[in-house]
Amino acid sequence: MEKALIKKTQDKDLIKGFIAGNDHYFDVLIQRYKAKVFTTIYLIVKDRCIAEDLFQDVMIKVVRMIRAGKYNEEGKFLPWVVRIARNLAIDHFRKVQRNPIQRENEDYDIFNTVQQAEGSSEEKIIREENARYIRGLIQKLPDKQREVLIMRSYADLSFKEIAAITDVSINTALGRMRYALLNLKKLAQEQEIPTGYEETVHR
Numbered sequence: 001m002e003k004a005l006i007k008k009t010q011d012k013d014l015i016k017g018f019i020a021g022n023d024h025y026f027d028v029l030i031q032r033y034k035a036k037v038f039t040t041i042y043l044i045v046k047d048r049c050i051a052e053d054l055f056q057d058v059m060i061k062v063v064r065m066i067r068a069g070k071y072n073e074e075g076k077f078l079p080w081v082v083r084i085a086r087n088l089a090i091d092h093f094r095k096v097q098r099n100p101i102q103r104e105n106e107d108y109d110i111f112n113t114v115q116q117a118e119g120s121s122e123e124k125i126i127r128e129e130n131a132r133y134i135r136g137l138i139q140k141l142p143d144k145q146r147e148v149l150i151m152r153s154y155a156d157l158s159f160k161e162i163a164a165i166t167d168v169s170i171n172t173a174l175g176r177m178r179y180a181l182l183n184l185k186k187l188a189q190e191q192e193i194p195t196g197y198e199e200t201v202h203r
Contacts, residue, residue, distance in 0.1 A: 011077040039154040044089035058085045079161040137187045145180035
């Protein structure tokens, strides 16, 4: 199958191809969702190096589970991988929560994974500066609110998917997102930072 066609292939067919022995199919899956999965991990552990290590752990676990026949083809691949990533990241976060080591890398910005509109150099600098502040504000949210915000805004999961991953009702997931946005807006207003989170949660 030509590479151009492979890129348009559905997740379930890529997984079938991978199980059949073609590793390139899994490479396509990784490239398709790497940014979303990595972002989910990063915003939980708050450290790029650790996030990179955990991302590799996630991929290893995903490969092992697929080859062991533990992936349900009827389920969606991205929510399944995000659930694995979330669990590994939270496990790590809990281990270091009492004595966290912050290693901020100013050369990396989580908002680099989000496509931004073209603008002047000054506008880009302002956006990047605001992004750093917003990233910090997100970490101040209560754990459950932050988790839903990350999965909704960065992993682009539906509230039905988020509810399934976090084992709560859809209404609870919606409520947490709503409070997360309200709290984020309040924190941003206190520091006069535009958040860009004006979208409705009802999707």
